[in-house]
Amino acid sequence: MFKGNFIDNLPxxxxxxxxGFLVFCLLMALLEANGVxxxxxxxxxxxxxxxxxxxxxILSRTMQADAxxxxxxxxxxxxxxxxxxxxxxxxxxxxxxxxxxxxxxxxYMAFLVGWTGGYVLVSSLLAPYLRKFGCYTVPDFIGTRxxxxxxxxxxxxxxxxxxxxxxxxxxxxxxxxxxxxxxxxFELGVWVGLISILLCSMLGGMRAVTWxxxxxxxxxxxxxxxxxxxxxxxxxxxxxxxxxxxxEVARLGELEAQYGLVKNSAADIKSAGVPGGLKSISxxxxxxxxxxxxxxxxxxxxxxxxxxxxxxPHILMRYFTTPSVKSARRSVAWSLFFIFLxxxxxxxxxxxAKISILDPxxxxxxxGKSITDVQAIGWVKEWIAVKQAxxxxxxxxxxxxxxxxxMRGDVIVLATPEMGGLPYVISGLVAAGGMAAAMSTADGLIxxxxxxxxxxxxxxxxxxxxDVAKRLIVARxxxxxxxxxxxxxxxxxxxxILGSVAWAFDFAMSGLFFPLVLGVWWKRATRQGAxxxxxxxxxxxxxxxxxxxxxxxxxxxWLGIDHLRFGLIGAPVCLVSMVxxxxxxxxxxxxxxxxVDDVRIPSGKTIL
Amino acid sequence: MSKNxxxxxxxxxxxxxxxxxAIWFFFSIVIFMFGSSLNNASFLGYPLAYYMxxxxxxxxxxxxxxxxxxxxxxxxxxxxxxxxx
Numbered sequence: 001m002f003k004g005n006f007i008d009n010l011p012x013x014x015x016x017x018x019x020g021f022l023v024f025c026l027l028m029a030l031l032e033a034n035g036v037x038x039x040x041x042x043x044x045x046x047x048x049x050x051x052x053x054x055x056x057x058i059l060s061r062t063m064q065a066d067a068x069x070x071x072x073x074x075x076x077x078x079x080x081x082x083x084x085x086x087x088x089x090x091x092x093x094x095x096x097x098x099x100x101x102x103x104x105x106x107x108y109m110a111f112l113v114g115w116t117g118g119y120v121l122v123s124s125l126l127a128p129y130l131r132k133f134g135c136y137t138v139p140d141f142i143g144t145r146x147x148x149x150x151x152x153x154x155x156x157x158x159x160x161x162x163x164x165x166x167x168x169x170x171x172x173x174x175x176x177x178x179x180x181x182x183x184x185x186f187e188l189g190v191w192v193g194l195i196s197i198l199l200c201s202m203l204g205g206m207r208a209v210t211w212x213x214x215x216x217x218x219x220x221x222x223x224x225x226x227x228x229x230x231x232x233x234x235x236x237x238x239x240x241x242x243x244x245x246x247x248e249v250a251r252l253g254e255l256e257a258q259y260g261l262v263k264n265s266a267a268d269i270k271s272a273g274v275p276g277g278l279k280s281i282s283x284x285x286x287x288x289x290x291x292x293x294x295x296x297x298x299x300x301x302x303x304x305x306x307x308x309x310x311x312x313p314h315i316l317m318r319y320f321t322t323p324s325v326k327s328a329r330r331s332v333a334w335s336l337f338f339i340f341l342x343x344x345x346x347x348x349x350x351x352x353a354k355i356s357i358l359d360p361x362x363x364x365x366x367x368g369k370s371i372t373d374v375q376a377i378g379w380v381k382e383w384i385a386v387k388q389a390x391x392x393x394x395x396x397x398x399x400x401x402x403x404x405x406x407m408r409g410d411v412i413v414l415a416t417p418e419m420g421g422l423p424y425v426i427s428g429l430v431a432a433g434g435m436a437a438a439m440s441t442a443d444g445l446i447x448x449x450x451x452x453x454x455x456x457x458x459x460x461x462x463x464x465x466x467d468v469a470k471r472l473i474v475a476r477x478x479x480x481x482x483x484x485x486x487x488x489x490x491x492x493x494x495x496x497i498l499g500s501v502a503w504a505f506d507f508a509m510s511g512l513f514f515p516l517v518l519g520v521w522w523k524r525a526t527r528q529g530a531x532x533x534x535x536x537x538x539x540x541x542x543x544x545x546x547x548x549x550x551x552x553x554x555x556x557x558w559l560g561i562d563h564l565r566f567g568l569i570g571a572p573v574c575l576v577s578m579v580x581x582x583x584x585x586x587x588x589x590x591x592x593x594x595x596v597d598d599v600r601i602p603s604g605k606t607i608l
Numbered sequence: 609m610s611k612n613x614x615x616x617x618x619x620x621x622x623x624x625x626x627x628x629x630a631i632w633f634f635f636s637i638v639i640f641m642f643g644s645s646l647n648n649a650s651f652l653g654y655p656l657a658y659y660m661x662x663x664x665x666x667x668x669x670x671x672x673x674x675x676x677x678x679x680x681x682x683x684x685x686x687x688x689x690x691x692x693x
Binding site for chain 1: 614617618621624625628629632635636637640641642643644646647650652653654655657658661662663665666667669670672673674676677680681684688689690691
């Protein structure tokens with residue numbers, strides 16, 4: 001069916017795959033129309049998609065170091081863009097972001113700016129240079145540029161801390177989805193999620209992860225966009241909702257004024273018995289708060305997310321897999337394009353979800369209706385039963401007010417198709433999309449951690465004489481151990497999805513951003529400077545996190561820099577200590593300086 | 609020659625980086641300093657600050673990276689560092 005080599009056939013292969021997936025969706029719709037139960041359809045969606053990813057993972061098995069660590073450096077520009085987009089868009093982006101906008105409005109949307117703007121830093125400061133360097137992992141760059149095991153070990157420490165914080169949230173998300181749609185307990189769902197994740201990455205490392213991530217991107221983008229277009233057209237808001245919801249945003253403003261944005265007191269919420277984590281709408285959708293502090297909170301969050309993006313190793317290592325420096329650079333642009341497709345749709349989804357339950361003129365509206373009627377609606381009943389939604393009649397008038405409707409932010413995306421009255425097959429599709437998003441990110445993160453441990457710690461520090469076969473076996477053992485440890489932590493339910501995701505960015509930003517950037521852009525940066533920067537930056541950031549986070553000491557944030565923004569403390573400390581210590585120590589030797597010169601020239605052989 | 613060439617190439621690369629980051633700074637930070645006053649204006653029917661963080665700045669970043677990577681390729685080729693792929 002396909003002639004020639006695999007890379008040349010990629011467009012055909014993934015075209016066929018996309019067509020096949022759409023046919024599968026139609027088949028499910030047909031089954032639903034013929035009375036197959038919702039539960040069965042949900043299970044079929046998850047099982048079918050996971051089986052495909054596992055198949056790709058197994059077909060991509062390899063015993064070569066280049067293929068295992070950097071997918072043989074032959075991933076074409078656009079496909080690497082798709083893989084990076086899947087790697088990037090986590091359970092948080094897919095499942096939690098629209099819900100965050102639903103409740104947080106404009107203020108929350110600082111995450112959108114932060115999670116896209118960071119790619120400008122990646123493309124102009126880092127990706128092309130790291131590709132030219134030819135390293136296998138991010139600590140590999142730090143270790144070679146600055147020289148010595150100490151800096152390498154510091155980089156591994158920051159990498160593990162940041163990525164591990166992030167990965168537990170992803171495994172948590174796979175567990176949530178698996179438990180809801182397969183009907184198993186959460187603790188078991190986490191392990192089912194982990195096994196699916198490992199099936200994709202274990203045999204083929206980066207090569208397998210790359211080709212499954214492309215497949216996962218296709219599923220997740222279809223799953224995200226289809227319900228948005230469908231809902232918008234169904235309600236007659238416009239055929240291209242991303243550009244045509246201006247009136248609805250204005251309408252939301254009117255409705256907010258009409259219903260009133262009431263913030264319930266903690267005592268009221270407690271006495272009404274609202275389950276933990278559920279929220280009511282109390283913040284304006286598009287309104288911007290006046291004053292410098294509000295603007296600072298927005299900007300400071302955006303800065304943390306942008307700089308964090310440019311320091312996260314699982315993203316940077318995706319650009320090690322392209323065939324050339326030029327294509328690495330171009331690939332960053334494609335990555336952001338594919339990410340943009342989802343991110344500019346998230347506000348549209350939040351708007352649609354909000355208006356479909358707020359507007360009393362729509363058949364789907366619930367606010368302002370009688371509570372007994374609302375409680376009889378199918379999806380309301382289901383989500384209340386699993387404690388993800390709640391109704392508290394504070395004023396006792398039997399009518400549902402805006403501040404009396406509670407729902408968990410993380411379930412907005414999963415529930416929107418039902419809220420808007422779409423067939424269940426769409427909910428199954430969305431579940432498959434959420435699973436794809438969480439799995440692809442988890443795969444990238446687990447691989448980043450285990451590659452750093454196997455390549456930088458085991459091969460470079462412990463046993464430099466190990467042969468390829470032995471290294472790759474160690475890499476796989478570490479992969480399984482890392483994943484199992486992540487699943488174990490996730491099964492203890494220590495964190496909500498988003499709090500810990502933001503922490504990962506702050507950790508990475510505190511310890512890695514300046515050592516990476518200055519490694520390319522400042523020849524004078526020395527080994528001692530880099531080590532001081534990483535250690536002091538990380539220590540300052542972590543100390544501040546402990547000082548300020550409600551879960552730890554919970555002190556009043558300084559200048560509004562709360563636990564989501566602790567990178568703003570860590571990164572400057574890192575920069576200052578790195579510059580001061582570098583200037584106090586002798587400049588790097590001629591060989592290192594020549595190496596930096598060479599990194600700056602795109603053509604020619606890689607350095608390692 | 610080759611050393612001067614490499615230096616000239618790096619100078620141009622650096623200027624492009626600063627220009628790119630200046631544009632990035634405008635779209636990611638400067639406009640959101642004025643969020644509440646921008647919101648009085650509207651674009652496509654959306655309040656302007658809302659529009660910018662929902663898609664305006666995001667789109668600007670996409671275009672910016674495509675543009676600057678194209679520009680960088682030109683610089684590389686001018687100095688004989690182009691790659692074919």
